[in-house]
Amino acid sequence: MIKKLKGFSTPIRIRNYFNGWMGISLLVCLAVAFPLMVIFGHLFKTGDSSWQHITTNLLPAYTINTLILMGGVALLVTLIGVSTAWLVSMYKFPGRRVFQWLLVLPIAIPAYILGFTWVGMLDYTSPAYVFLRNNFGVETGQFLFFNILSMPGAIIILSLSFYPYVYLLARTWFMQQSASILEAGYSLGHKPLSVFFRIALPLSRPALVAGVSLALMEVLNDYGLVNYFGVDTFTTGIFSAWFAFGSPVSAIKLSGYLMIFVLILLMAERMDRGNRRYDSVGSQFRPLRQKELNRLNGFLAMITVMLPILLGFVLPVSMLIYWSIQTSHLAFDHRFLSLLKNSFLLASLAALAVISISVLIGFTVRTFPSRMARFMTRFATIGYAIPGAIIAVGLLVPFIWIDNQLARITGSAGGIIITGTWFTLVFAYTVRFMAVGYNSIESVMTKTSVSLDEASRSLGMSNRNTLFKVLIPIIHPGILAGALLVFIDVLKELPLTLILRPFNFDTLAIRAFEFASDERVPEAAPASLVIIFVGLMAVLLLRKTLKKQGYVHHP
Amino acid sequence: MLLKRILAVSVAAVLMVGCARHAEVVNVYSGRHYQADERLFREFTEQTGIRVNLVKANSDQLLNRLEMEGERSPADIIITADAGRLIIAKEKGLLQSIDSEKATQLVPSHFRDSENFWLGFTKRARVIIYPKGRINPSELDSYESLTGDQWNGRVLVRSSQNHYNQTLMASVLAAHGEKGAENWARGIVNNMARNPIGNDRDQIKGIAAGEGDVAITNTYYIGLMLNSVNREEREVASQMGVFFPNQNDRGTHVNISGIGITANSPNYKNAVLLTEFLLADQAQNVFASENYEYPVNPNVEWPELLKSWGEFKSDTLPLHNLGEFIHQAMITFNNAGWE
Amino acid sequence: MSIILSAKNLTKTYPGNKYRSLINFNLNVEKGQITALLGESGCGKTTALRIIAGFESAEKGEVIINNRVMANDRLFTEPNDRGVGIVFQDYALFPHKTVWKNIVFGLNKLSKSEQQSVAEKVLSLTGLKGYEQRYPHQLSGGQRQRVALARALAPNPGVLLMDEPFSNIDSMKKNQIREEIREILKAAGTTVVFVTHDTKDVLAIADRVAVMKEGVLMQEGTPKEIFNHPANEYIAHFFGKTNVFQGNADENGKVASEIGVFNLPEGKDFGENVSISVRPNSFLVHTTERRGTVQVLVKKRIFMGEYTELICSIQSGSEAGMDLFVHVSSDFQATNDHLWLEVEEKNAWLMDLH
Numbered sequence A: 001m002i003k004k005l006k007g008f009s010t011p012i013r014i015r016n017y018f019n020g021w022m023g024i025s026l027l028v029c030l031a032v033a034f035p036l037m038v039i040f041g042h043l044f045k046t047g048d049s050s051w052q053h054i055t056t057n058l059l060p061a062y063t064i065n066t067l068i069l070m071g072g073v074a075l076l077v078t079l080i081g082v083s084t085a086w087l088v089s090m091y092k093f094p095g096r097r098v099f100q101w102l103l104v105l106p107i108a109i110p111a112y113i114l115g116f117t118w119v120g121m122l123d124y125t126s127p128a129y130v131f132l133r134n135n136f137g138v139e140t141g142q143f144l145f146f147n148i149l150s151m152p153g154a155i156i157i158l159s160l161s162f163y164p165y166v167y168l169l170a171r172t173w174f175m176q177q178s179a180s181i182l183e184a185g186y187s188l189g190h191k192p193l194s195v196f197f198r199i200a201l202p203l204s205r206p207a208l209v210a211g212v213s214l215a216l217m218e219v220l221n222d223y224g225l226v227n228y229f230g231v232d233t234f235t236t237g238i239f240s241a242w243f244a245f246g247s248p249v250s251a252i253k254l255s256g257y258l259m260i261f262v263l264i265l266l267m268a269e270r271m272d273r274g275n276r277r278y279d280s281v282g283s284q285f286r287p288l289r290q291k292e293l294n295r296l297n298g299f300l301a302m303i304t305v306m307l308p309i310l311l312g313f314v315l316p317v318s319m320l321i322y323w324s325i326q327t328s329h330l331a332f333d334h335r336f337l338s339l340l341k342n343s344f345l346l347a348s349l350a351a352l353a354v355i356s357i358s359v360l361i362g363f364t365v366r367t368f369p370s371r372m373a374r375f376m377t378r379f380a381t382i383g384y385a386i387p388g389a390i391i392a393v394g395l396l397v398p399f400i401w402i403d404n405q406l407a408r409i410t411g412s413a414g415g416i417i418i419t420g421t422w423f424t425l426v427f428a429y430t431v432r433f434m435a436v437g438y439n440s441i442e443s444v445m446t447k448t449s450v451s452l453d454e455a456s457r458s459l460g461m462s463n464r465n466t467l468f469k470v471l472i473p474i475i476h477p478g479i480l481a482g483a484l485l486v487f488i489d490v491l492k493e494l495p496l497t498l499i500l501r502p503f504n505f506d507t508l509a510i511r512a513f514e515f516a517s518d519e520r521v522p523e524a525a526p527a528s529l530v531i532i533f534v535g536l537m538a539v540l541l542l543r544k545t546l547k548k549q550g551y552v553h554h555p
Numbered sequence B: 001m002l003l004k005r006i007l008a009v010s011v012a013a014v015l016m017v018g019c020a021r022h023a024e025v026v027n028v029y030s031g032r033h034y035q036a037d038e039r040l041f042r043e044f045t046e047q048t049g050i051r052v053n054l055v056k057a058n059s060d061q062l063l064n065r066l067e068m069e070g071e072r073s074p075a076d077i078i079i080t081a082d083a084g085r086l087i088i089a090k091e092k093g094l095l096q097s098i099d100s101e102k103a104t105q106l107v108p109s110h111f112r113d114s115e116n117f118w119l120g121f122t123k124r125a126r127v128i129i130y131p132k133g134r135i136n137p138s139e140l141d142s143y144e145s146l147t148g149d150q151w152n153g154r155v156l157v158r159s160s161q162n163h164y165n166q167t168l169m170a171s172v173l174a175a176h177g178e179k180g181a182e183n184w185a186r187g188i189v190n191n192m193a194r195n196p197i198g199n200d201r202d203q204i205k206g207i208a209a210g211e212g213d214v215a216i217t218n219t220y221y222i223g224l225m226l227n228s229v230n231r232e233e234r235e236v237a238s239q240m241g242v243f244f245p246n247q248n249d250r251g252t253h254v255n256i257s258g259i260g261i262t263a264n265s266p267n268y269k270n271a272v273l274l275t276e277f278l279l280a281d282q283a284q285n286v287f288a289s290e291n292y293e294y295p296v297n298p299n300v301e302w303p304e305l306l307k308s309w310g311e312f313k314s315d316t317l318p319l320h321n322l323g324e325f326i327h328q329a330m331i332t333f334n335n336a337g338w339e
Numbered sequence C: 001m002s003i004i005l006s007a008k009n010l011t012k013t014y015p016g017n018k019y020r021s022l023i024n025f026n027l028n029v030e031k032g033q034i035t036a037l038l039g040e041s042g043c044g045k046t047t048a049l050r051i052i053a054g055f056e057s058a059e060k061g062e063v064i065i066n067n068r069v070m071a072n073d074r075l076f077t078e079p080n081d082r083g084v085g086i087v088f089q090d091y092a093l094f095p096h097k098t099v100w101k102n103i104v105f106g107l108n109k110l111s112k113s114e115q116q117s118v119a120e121k122v123l124s125l126t127g128l129k130g131y132e133q134r135y136p137h138q139l140s141g142g143q144r145q146r147v148a149l150a151r152a153l154a155p156n157p158g159v160l161l162m163d164e165p166f167s168n169i170d171s172m173k174k175n176q177i178r179e180e181i182r183e184i185l186k187a188a189g190t191t192v193v194f195v196t197h198d199t200k201d202v203l204a205i206a207d208r209v210a211v212m213k214e215g216v217l218m219q220e221g222t223p224k225e226i227f228n229h230p231a232n233e234y235i236a237h238f239f240g241k242t243n244v245f246q247g248n249a250d251e252n253g254k255v256a257s258e259i260g261v262f263n264l265p266e267g268k269d270f271g272e273n274v275s276i277s278v279r280p281n282s283f284l285v286h287t288t289e290r291r292g293t294v295q296v297l298v299k300k301r302i303f304m305g306e307y308t309e310l311i312c313s314i315q316s317g318s319e320a321g322m323d324l325f326v327h328v329s330s331d332f333q334a335t336n337d338h339l340w341l342e343v344e345e346k347n348a349w350l351m352d353l354h
Helices: A012-017 A020-044 A049-090 A096-102 A111-122 A127-136 A151-176 A179-187 A192-203 A205-221 A224-229 A234-244 A248-273 A295-331 A336-367 A371-380 A388-410 A422-446 A450-458 A463-492 A495-500 A508-517 A521-548 B002-016 B035-048 B059-072 B083-091 B163-191 B200-208 B219-226 B231-238 B268-279 B281-291 B304-309 B319-336 C045-053 C099-107 C112-125 C141-153 C171-188 C199-205 C223-228 C233-238
Strands: A009-011 B025-030 B051-056 B077-080 B118-131 B214-218 B240-243 B254-262 C003-012 C022-030 C034-038 C060-065 C068-071 C075-077 C084-087 C159-163 C192-196 C208-213 C216-221 C243-249 C254-257 C260-263 C273-278 C283-286 C294-303 C307-314 C323-329 C338-343 C349-351
Touching: A020 A248, A020 A336, A020 A371, A020 A388, A020 A422, A049 A096, A049 A151, A049 A192, A049 A205, A049 A234, A049 A248, A049 A295, A049 B319, A096 A295, A111 A127, A111 A151, A111 A224, A111 A295, A111 A508, A111 A521, A151 A205, A151 A224, A151 A295, A192 A205, A205 A234, A205 A248, A205 A422, A224 A234, A234 A248, A234 A388, A234 B059, A248 A371, A248 A388, A295 A521, A336 A371, A336 A422, A336 A450, A336 A463, A336 A508, A336 A521, A371 A422, A388 A422, A388 A495, A388 B059, A422 A463, A422 A495, A450 A463, A450 C084, A450 C141, A463 A508, A463 A521, A495 A508, A495 B059, A508 A521, B025 B059, B025 B268, B035 B051, B035 B268, B035 B281, B059 B077, B059 B083, B077 B083, B077 B268, B083 B118, B083 B163, B083 B254, B083 B319, B118 B163, B118 B200, B118 B219, B118 B268, B118 B281, B163 B214, B163 B254, B163 B319, B200 B214, B200 B219, B200 B231, B214 B219, B219 B231, B219 B240, B219 B304, B231 B240, B254 B268, B268 B281, C003 C045, C022 C034, C022 C045, C022 C216, C034 C045, C034 C171, C034 C199, C045 C060, C045 C084, C045 C159, C045 C192, C084 C141, C099 C112, C099 C141, C112 C141, C112 C171, C141 C171, C171 C199, C192 C199, C199 C223, C208 C223, C208 C233, C216 C223, C216 C233, C233 C243, C233 C273, C233 C349, C254 C273, C283 C323, C294 C323, C307 C338, C323 C338
Parallel strands: B025 B051, B025 B077, C034 C192, C034 C208, C084 C159, C159 C192
Antiparallel strands: A009 C075, B077 B254, B118 B214, B118 B240, B118 B254, C003 C022, C003 C060, C060 C068, C068 C075, C208 C216, C243 C254, C243 C273, C254 C260, C273 C349, C283 C338, C294 C307, C294 C338, C307 C323
């Protein structure tokens, strides 16, 4: 056995207030948050004449619309996400194994494409409506069944598009609950439904909150879909200020208010959660056993689980395939491969950047917890709620400044060096999608006992070795899961890519958008399908990863 | 390991950037996103050896990017699908005069800036679409006549967020002043068949579905629908008639897609060449036959489809005069309650 | 014997807390000794352990291990440089590494062959031979604990810290495992500090024990000393069942109570009010009335195997209504429900009221 003697000591004040980890994390947070701070800074600028007009005439109604939309989506994604997660986690019914993965699929479809597709499926010239009209004389106005271009329509489409966030997190959560907690509920005389509402639902709150807040932030930054659906939200106000009133200042100022709103929402949830804990403390872990359902109930469970898959994936994708066949001669030209390559590379790079930063910051907060560190991470992750176009403005400010300085130093007269490069785009995605990556990393880190790090430290490992030799190997499924979510998000991303991309640079999402915005939805189908296909590959990988996650530390 | 592989690929990708410098280039920020445009740019490169570098995005965002980039902006040319944006770009000092007799003489004076800071290169008419057979075109007259009681609950039009509507409003403001324009907008809102939803195509389908009887849209979309891959959509479009309003007074409102050369254009000479190319017969023919837009070049013969809708008188008010009204347009819409 | 670990005046307040978790904590541990920190949860015992390990820093005080200052108000040595081994409550075995890899994890500064020999040694010490290639999830709870122990022992730490080492063990196996662990620790000759809330752990394996309450170390000594001579009522109750009577001291050092009159020990002064602790098995039980006894009524008899527990209540006097626990041999037969209890001077422990 060895005798360990050597070591070094650091002055204690420095250790308490500052160290390399905190320093670097802080710098990274600042860099990521800088564009957001630019937006924030606009709050203190005086508004111009259009600001006056917008705030008095438009905002009240737009704000109410936004709240209705958020409320509706929150309710619906919770309902769909939690009930399906509960069913596949708790019960055995035909097809459960397949359904539990199919339920994730809608995440691969960009919300605006889902919207355009559903309109195309229900409008006057859609195959379904034409068939029903010609054969059964069905006439329900311009759209089949109901006017989908409306608030309820927007709520339904956005929910179908975003419920997988809730489903994924809730399902992982249920899987990690010890059976004994739920059995305790049954033994205290509660019926299954009551166990669901009184134990499972409150218990899944952290997962629910994380999932719903991701969904709501997506709702807040959406412009394409609400604009097409004629639902004027706060974000419509932002773009109206910019595009219609020609006042970018007002637009950014409004985004600043949006940021404050999101921050308050997140903080309120944190405070309300307080010191309550949701992991099963000290209990022996016993995985859930699915209960067999009788034939009728099994059938009902199957229908419940199939409905969101059908509406959120199978039907729209079938429609897209139908359109793609009609338009394939237009779509698959020689440049299609380069679109695919661009999309794929960009999404991979962004995922890598987001995840590296998230791991760094997550580890720092875990190892040196402090209020300031936590606030910094919250701030650095609200970019998810800000419309991409606004982030682009916040980002151009520092980037163009740096370019000017670079040009001054090198004495070159011309051009812009880093703005409009891949680097800008990847940086922008990092600002925008930090929340997605960081939340996954944070949740898998909280699930991993800190004593593992401490054991490693007591065995002579530095913090860095602890991170690379212990923590990362243990949480790597979670890391990969986070990376894949970011990958899928970047694949679907549009406004940032549009404005910040280099010359002659197209992605699949752009190709799809250009046709769709030209009201040529069928022509947009092939590119959409490929986005979905690549997204699907990522989901499949995600599935493999999540399967492995059973392999986490249980005392 | 997967991570390492991703890292390697990403380093390679970053290194790739910045290579491939062409000797002669022209850098274009375009608010139009048509494949026909890109084909024409490739054609231009073949003819002149000048490479066209292109960024396509929302025109307001492009203007903002141009403004922020300032004197170091790489952009030579800005293209928008709406005159209003070019007027704003000139106001902000982002453009310079296009010094080309060859180009400017091809554009009628009311479709270009008074100092040639921008030139229109295609036109779109905002017309009234009606169902043939159900409505007799003699019932129709002007944008203003749609506010009459007989059209109550029958007018379909999209939201005021749309640029085409905003420029239309600017032209109404020019014709009738603030008060008159607001009254007109109120009249239209009163007669709307439903809340303004969807895009121009949705308005036309709304007629087919019987939700309304007339729609204010661009001719361009009828062209697209007539050539749609969806048979039913072609069917719907073929039942529609195109009516050019205000033939008895100021003329039908026409918007343009326009081109401007940036104030700090690093490749001014090439930018002028591209501008001339877009106005020449070959390009103008492509816009007309593939995009169903009206060419501004009067020497170009219209394709059959455009001819079938007939000749019309377009609003003779110079588009650059709309500048003073473009900022008021949205406020008037809001005051009138046009969502 | 030389002192290996010394904690001086450690004080700690967690950020955001109003109260101090640890107040002027002092502890000296001699080489080879097993010391227990005993107390209810929240008493500061784990905080003390974490400060010694270097996972927390104290706002005041000093930690010295092997004559090296590890932390004081100017210096802080990182946990990886303290030469302290730890066995965590949840064992914290690296789930992605085999037993072997877990054990050699802390030996990365040694050559492969040295690693081999050290690991072999601790494996045989902990009886884990044959389990080298297993993963933690393939082991039983007791085996996991031994892996954690082996891993912590392998780098030959100056001090081994253990956090609630037996809390995750089935109660059926607890006695056996306590014995095994004590044997391993003694065989390794390791100096150990462990934290527990269970006096049975202390009595089974500790050489010395420090009792803590609300951040304060209340008493330190051998388990026997503390069992027999608790410093106050709290400790007396903590170490098994006891009966506490109230007494009044006079100026001559005599303490009068319902259960008899006793002399204050030399040099002790608790003030006027004194508590008297009598363990349930320390009573002399009479079936007839005698002088110097207190009369009780037997309310309940509980058969406990080797003995019977009587729950009695005092019928009269200043302690009337108080319930007493009295342990008598199982063959004790009483004719009626009235008993008279007496306490010899040596079995009455006088202590501070609080």
